[in-house]
Structures are given as structure tokens and as C-alpha cells.
Amino acid sequence: MRLIHPLFRAGVALCLAGLVSLQAMAGPSFDANRKELEKLSANAGAELHRGFQKSHEMLMYLELKDAPHATEAKAAALQHFNESIALFKNVSEIAPDRKIAYPPGDDRDQDALAAFQERLKEMDIARPTTEKELAELAVKAVTRHLYVLEKSSFKATRADYPALRKVLRSQALLLDLGILTSIVWSLSADQPDTPAKTGAEQ
DSSP states (O other): OOOOOHHHHHHHHHHHHHHHHHHHHOOOOOOOOOOOOHHHHHHHHHHHHHHHHHHHHHHHHHHHHOHHHHHHHHHHHHHHHHHHHHHHHHHHHHOOOOOOOOOOOOHHHHHHHHHHHHHHHHHTTOOBBBBBHHHHEEEEEEEEEHHHHOOOOOOOSSGHHHHHHHHHHHHHHHHHHHHHHHHHHHHHHOOOOOOOOBBTTT
């Protein structure tokens, strides 16, 4: 097996450091800010981050030119992402059809809402209009990332560059969309409640 070029090692290290920093700042991902959804949502988000953790482990093994263990870490990451999707589906099933409130808010809120719209546009996903659709967004976004990772193949050589770029970009988008979705949940939950049925009540 060919040795990884020094630039490859440096590039992956920088990307990994940046993503770890982003993950640390992001906090909850796709956090449904509703009491009845809080625990389910938190478990789904935790499982998602376990997937990211295994993805970072995969990168570590690629740094060490250990393709077999990198493949094992990738498989574990895919399993966590699949479990996260199943948990997020549970959240979406009981999320209310309550219309999302996109309030004027301050500049910080407006910046977050604008960024949220930009991320959705990048991923070609329509802006959710209800909290149920907002919950379903997590399922769509994580599923897309899972497919990107699933299709990738790494041999710890410079031939990995294109696939690595796709995976890292997909992960960065998912992390950003996750925290932005949490912000939208919070803004909507802060608005006065209106009668709405949950999926369990319908």
C-alpha cells in the first residue's frame, strides 16, 4: 500500500480539527425543543454524534495508514447513523403539526434563519412549515450523509482525496444544519402555543 502523502496527512488533520471544533461548539443537533420530544430527540442526537465520533476514528486510522481498521470504524459509523435515523423517525412520528413560527427576532436570530435557509438550499430541501416537517428534516439530512459515507471507499492513498472531500463537506453541512435546526425549534417553541394534534393523537 502506498504511503499517504504528507499533504494528505496535514489536510485531513486540519479538517478533523476544524470539524471537532465545530462539533464542540454546535451542541445539540436537531434538538426538538418540546418537553414531550426532549428525551427522544436527545437520544437521537447523541447517536448521531456517536456516528461522527466513529467517522473521526476512521480518519485517525487513515492517518496511520491502517485501511482495515478504518473500514471497521466506517462500518461502526454507518451503524450509529442508521440507529440515529430510526430514533429521529420516532421523534417525527409524534411531533406536532403545529405551524413553525419564524419570528422577526434580533439580528442574531435573523442570521441563524438566513443560514438555515442557505443550508436547506445547498441540500435541495424545502423549508419546513410545521414542526413535524422540522423533525422529518433530521431524518432526511442524516440519511443523505449516510449515503455519502456509505458510497465512499478508502485505501489510505492520495486516491482517497475526492471521496474524503465529499464526506467531510457532507459532515460539516450536517453539523451546521443540526444546530441551526435546534435554533429554529427554540424560536418556534418560544412563540405562543396554538392547538395542534400530535402524530400520536391523529
